[in-house]
Amino acid sequence: MKVWQRRLVLGVGSMAVVVILMAGGIYGMSASAVSNDHTTEAHDFDASIGNVAEGARLGDMYGCTECHAPDLGGKLLIDGMPFARVPAPNLTAGAPGGAFTDKEFEQALRHGIGRDGRKLFVMPSSEYTYLSDQDVADILVWIRTLPAVERELPDRSFGPIGRAMIALGKAPFQPDLIAADSNAKHLERPDGSDPVQLGYYYTRLCIGCHGPDLAGAPPLDPAAPPGANLTPAGNLRNWTFDQFQTVFATGRTPEGKTLDPAFMPWNVIGKANPDELQAIWAYLQTVPAVER
Secondary structure, X not given: OOHHHHHHHHHHHHHHHHHHHXXXXXXXXXXXXXXXXXXXXXXXXXHHHOOHHHHHXXXXXXXXXXXOOOOOOOEXXXXXXXXXXXXXXXXXXXXXXXXXXXXXXXXXXXXXXXXXXXXXXOOOHHHHOOXXXXXXXXXXXXXXXXXXXXXXXXXXXXXXXXXXXXXXXXXXXXXXXXXXXXXXXXXXXXXXXXXXXXXXXXXXXXXXHHOOOOXXXXXXXXXXXXXXXXXXXXXXXXXXXXXXXXXXXXXXOXXXXXXXXXXXXXXXXXXOOHHHHHHHHHHHOOXXXXXX
């Protein structure tokens, strides 16, 4: 073998060793995050206060039927290897673990810990952590009235790109987002006598995409658009309430942009009643303008 050939082989071999070591390090750094041994502090929660009719309304409005399928039997939500493959699990009594207990459901919804002890990834618990006991109970008692669905779903898995992003802190899990939010706490849903307070409550469901200050945020998915600026520094400063309401009925903005419901769930939010949309609008008029 010629000298240059030996050097090439040695160079390629050295690079291969480095790649293998890096891959091993990334796998090791991400292993703890994707494991199934996470717990959270128990919350005293009793779903017996729930209202089935309101739970059915909220289940639509909060996107349960969008992500977990209309029958809540679950569906594959992300199929993007080498990033990740993530199913939205079966929420009915036909799931492998049977019906959710009060504790299991509340822990998953508001704390981001699955019934098997894993940190949840896509489930927006960092937003739902603000939901009231009443809202959570309403949704759970409604789910318990639905037929059991038996559906085979793939296990959650992360590819090399996903694990690298996890190791680098670029793909945070829901409990980590909750822990990083100094304002995170369970709220009581206001009665609506003060629309601004009610609007604050509902816009906690927007912070995952639009940022804690609602001034916009970069997307986790590179294929997704960034979250828009909802403060008076953004396009909303030029809208009327009627135009705002029309966006959630048609998916079209006054600027002529068509919103993709896969990224901006206008069709889900549009299931809110007019008073709720009015409250969201009222609150957005009060937030500080942030240029971004």
